[in-house]
Amino acid sequence: MGTLNLNINQILDVIKSLPVDEKAFLKTYIEKDIEATQTHSSLTEKLLKGPVMTDEQYESYLQLRNEFNLWAKKLS
Numbered sequence: 001m002g003t004l005n006l007n008i009n010q011i012l013d014v015i016k017s018l019p020v021d022e023k024a025f026l027k028t029y030i031e032k033d034i035e036a037t038q039t040h041s042s043l044t045e046k047l048l049k050g051p052v053m054t055d056e057q058y059e060s061y062l063q064l065r066n067e068f069n070l071w072a073k074k075l076s
Contacts, residue, residue, distance in 0.1 A: 006014070015023065053061065 015026065018026065
């Protein structure tokens with residue numbers, strides 16, 4: 001299937017020519033798409049602003065993970 005190369009004015013002209021029920025469907029579709037994009041962006045922003053480990057905390061985590069793995073091997 002080929003691609004259409006339309007500018008915004010051409011797209012608006014096509015939308016204006018649609019029947020009312022198809023315009024309503026398009027409006028609902030666009031609103032849901034915008035909401036999903038905003039939700040995704042909001043989640044991404046929250047995750048990026050969240051707490052992070054310091055290098056010292058990460059080293060401690062690695063050491064504890066290693067010790068836990070050794071302990072788990074002893075049990076099996």
